[in-house]
Amino acid sequence: MSGAPAPVVAVRWRVALLALGALALVTGVLAGLARLGVGVPDAAAGKAALHGPLMIGGFFGVVISLERAVALGRRWAYAAPLLAGLSTLATFVGSAHGPWLLVAASAVLFAATADVVRRQPALFTFTLLCGVACWLAGNLAWALGGVPHASTWWWLAFLVLTITGERLELSRFLPPSPAARRAFAAILAAFAVALALEANGTEAGVRVLGASLVALATWLGRQDVARRTVRGEGLTRYVAACLLSGYAWLGFAGAMLALGETAPGGAQRDAALHALALGFVFAMVFGHAPIIVPAVLRSPVPYRPLFYVPLALLHASLAVRVTADLAGAVPLARAGGLANALVLALFVVTMATSVLRARRG
Amino acid sequence: MMRAMNAPAPPDESVVRDALATVVDPEAGMNIIDLGLVYRVESGPAGVVVDMTMTTPACPVADMLVDEARSAVAQVAPPGTPIDVRLVWDPIWNPSMMSGVAKDHFGWV
Numbered sequence: 023m024s025g026a027p028a029p030v031v032a033v034r035w036r037v038a039l040l041a042l043g044a045l046a047l048v049t050g051v052l053a054g055l056a057r058l059g060v061g062v063p064d065a066a067a068g069k070a071a072l073h074g075p076l077m078i079g080g081f082f083g084v085v086i087s088l089e090r091a092v093a094l095g096r097r098w099a100y101a102a103p104l105l106a107g108l109s110t111l112a113t114f115v116g117s118a119h120g121p122w123l124l125v126a127a128s129a130v131l132f133a134a135t136a137d138v139v140r141r142q143p144a145l146f147t148f149t150l151l152c153g154v155a156c157w158l159a160g161n162l163a164w165a166l167g168g169v170p171h172a173s174t175w176w177w178l179a180f181l182v183l184t185i186t187g188e189r190l191e192l193s194r195f196l197p198p199s200p201a202a203r204r205a206f207a208a209i210l211a212a213f214a215v216a217l218a219l220e221a222n223g224t225e226a227g228v229r230v231l232g233a234s235l236v237a238l239a240t241w242l243g244r245q246d247v248a249r250r251t252v253r254g255e256g257l258t259r260y261v262a263a264c265l266l267s268g269y270a271w272l273g274f275a276g277a278m279l280a281l282g283e284t285a286p287g288g289a290q291r292d293a294a295l296h297a298l299a300l301g302f303v304f305a306m307v308f309g310h311a312p313i314i315v316p317a318v319l320r321s322p323v324p325y326r327p328l329f330y331v332p333l334a335l336l337h338a339s340l341a342v343r344v345t346a347d348l349a350g351a352v353p354l355a356r357a358g359g360l361a362n363a364l365v366l367a368l369f370v371v372t373m374a375t376s377v378l379r380a381r382r383g
Numbered sequence: 384m385m386r387a388m389n390a391p392a393p394p395d396e397s398v399v400r401d402a403l404a405t406v407v408d409p410e411a412g413m414n415i416i417d418l419g420l421v422y423r424v425e426s427g428p429a430g431v432v433v434d435m436t437m438t439t440p441a442c443p444v445a446d447m448l449v450d451e452a453r454s455a456v457a458q459v460a461p462p463g464t465p466i467d468v469r470l471v472w473d474p475i476w477n478p479s480m481m482s483g484v485a486k487d488h489f490g491w492v
Contacts, residue, residue, distance in 0.1 A: 094440070138440055141440045142441075142475055150441060191439050195489045250490055254412045257409055258409065261409075314443060314444075320450075
């Protein structure tokens, strides 16, 4: 009677789902390197055009929807990470159904998140739902239009709003003032308008999007409980350091989008997109992993000061890449991109060795 | 009947609460008692019952914290004591449920 109840989906199945996410991560990173002109195996080089969908749908789609399924504790919610994982496999067997599998995955995640909103109607749960709606919209645009780049902003909005919703939830430990809540709602509205403008082909859309990201970074930097917890110690302090450093990149990416020249294929666009995706989103991943991995896999990841090494190298290698992008130094940008990939691998190794050390006792 | 009479006494509720105060929500860096996540503690001859919640149903660490709470109670309960840690969502947690210690920690004025 004092034993723990079994989870609705056994841990070994969660591991299998995560393995599909890992496959997308590895393939997606190699596909990204192929775009930078780095020699990679043919299996990945042939997917250079799919870097975005593999990273956001195949990797983050699996991870985020798995995390939500674990939180909900409903078996049907696990269909979302499964479908997102199958979309990655579809690209390997040459199937054209990958985009539609992502549409189905995002539809299931939308239903799961709507269940969260039903249980707890609040600004932060609504923000999570908006994030999933963006993923669904981007996937539909890809499935119907056939080209992934038209969905870039929708997909990034999925990540930005998911992270923002989760931080907004934790900001309740020091509840924002009514004025701060109104400011947040205004930023969310500006973000939605920007996405609509961009989808409509209006050039100002990306600039409004950039401005709303700057406002969001400012809001999070002021309101996030990480400002307090960074004065703590151990894991809590490390997580806060990941968050606060990520907000700096979020603001930088927003400023670049608001002011820069971000036509598709340009170096400035590469700098802005990766400041957002690596500097902001992956910094959150680095911080969140030691909390989420134990929850999903039931394997502790004890904190080690070593965790700061991949974090510092992530920011340093990204700074090199972004600076090189802006200076037009193509070989250095390529080296920076390669260093970004190696840092992700170092992070995975750091987490894996921490899990193994803990298991050995 | 004899066995029940000889059974070790159940732990005091305050002892159970102290044990639960060693369980820390990793995101908040604060224990679940001060966060106001523990709604009810009952300790009697039938065992220990704990009702606890999370700050949100979207929280994936729920199962892990429930497991940790169960282990923490087991540390202070006589071996074989039935321990039932339940995850409840009624009422929904809100920040006013935090203790003064937690509110100070997060900078409430």
